[in-house]
Amino acid sequence: MSELSDRLSLLAEPVRVRLLALLEREELGVGEIVRVLQLPQSTVSRHLKALKVANWIERRAEGTAGLFRMTAPPSGAERLWDLVRDDFRATAQAAEDASRLDAILAAREEDPSTFFGRMHARWDALRTELFGDEFTTPALLSLVAPRLAVADLGCGTGRALAELAPVCKRVIGVDREQAMLDAAAMRVGNAGNVELMLGGLEALPIREQALDAALCMLVLHHVVELDTALAEVRRVLRPGGRAVVVDMCAHDREDYRRTMGHQHLGFSPADLRGHAEAAGLILSSYRVLPPAAEALGPPLFVAVLTRP
Ligand SMILES: C[S@@+](CC[C@H](N)C(=O)[O-])C[C@H]1O[C@@H](n2cnc3c(N)ncnc32)[C@H](O)[C@@H]1O
Structure with missing residues (x-):
């Protein structure tokens, strides 16, 4: 397949477009992304992995948690991304995602002073990552x-x-x-x-x-x-x-x-x-x-x- 077909098939999945729109705006942990998209963590992780492999996003470690953000679109994909993003922005789904992201960012700002002040939005994901869900x-x-x-x-x-x-x-x-x-x-x-x-x-x-x-x-x-x-x-x-x-x-x-x-x-x-x-x-x-x-x-x- 050509590079363009690969990119088209990557962006044909609505969840990946939602992810990119979020991560273009803000660096986020998996727990935060799950709460905005309201999808199972396994689904989110699978799509994050596909985007990372294709070099649309990057991951940075903070403690044991990972933070994701969108890099610039891969070279040659800028026009394609502009088209897809503008199309997505006109949807009700985009407005819903944006308002949930606003709420999460607002909550983040409430108490930036302590570890848990910074981490509370990501604590559920970190808790699972460190200790699992069984206890x-x-x-x-x-x-x-x-x-x-x-x-x-x-x-x-x-x-x-x-x-x-x-x-x-x-x-x-x-x-x-x-x-x-x-x-x-x-x-x-x-x-x-x-x-x-x-x-x-x-x-x-x-x-x-x-x-x-x-x-x-x-x-x-x-x-x-x-x-x-x-x-x-x-x-x-x-x-x-x-x-x-x-x-x-x-x-x-x-x-x-x-x-x-x-x-x-x-x-x-x-x-x-x-x-x-x-x-x-x-x-x-x-x-x-x-x-x-x-x-x-x-x-x-x-x-x-x-x-x-
Ligand atoms: C859907 S399973 C649920 C099993 C278990 N309680 C759970 O939460 O995983 C229903 C179970 O009830 C048993 N069962 C159905 N009708 C029953 C009855 N009248 N008396 C005793 N056991 C019954 C079935 O054999 C089956 O093991």
Whole structure:
């Protein structure tokens, strides 16, 4: 391909044009760019790399963070860039990006005196770069009282079990699929306080009032006999015990019934309250969770059902 075709194909990607327009105006860290473009960090990093390889931008290190800015367009590409940039500037997207960048630059200027004063706009990216993203959940789980007996109902491959095992006295995983329990067993290894049980939510293999808390994460939408299952949840909770439900907010993706066997298209607060009350539980809270930028499914909620 000729140099011009290479450049045309580089600039044919709208994200790269947005990046160049930003970085022509200001030197920015990845975290700042992610916030302006509202795209996943992996997408931003991929396009930054392509632009850097083609010599449209350069990276400078500040601490362990990288700051990016646009260099002059590669020799011979000046007219092309003028055309592309002028075309982009006339769009609503350009105005949106510019106003988010203004907000970020204004915040930067608030406290230039200290390391964190300068870094706060980039701190999330630097935190991930230095320490990863995995430590916050286990740290927060240490707030849980250590005497709890809990069960993860529909535990699947045991992701939550593995997080709960180090901080609870007793953890039970229930699932109706042996293959899921086998995967969960691999994941939790030889944690002595975890029991895995084959069974359905409609007839839980757990004795009455054995639990302080139960988790129903992404499982209730599969359950046909929802009132029966929630009555079982009530039976195994001690009085005052709580069931935490994570599931999809009400949605209209009918195809999920066919493609994934969903029985319910999410739950509104009223749906959940109705089923909870039919089973003798109280809907104590229902909170819509912030969606991850890369998530394709409907928004999720977390709700608490309490046994009076
Ligand atoms: C979408 S997965 C979610 C797994 C896990 N809770 C998670 O968050 O990754 C649903 C799980 O619930 C199990 N399941 C579905 N209906 C069930 C029922 N009636 N009783 C017990 N387990 C059930 C499935 O076998 C599957 O492992």
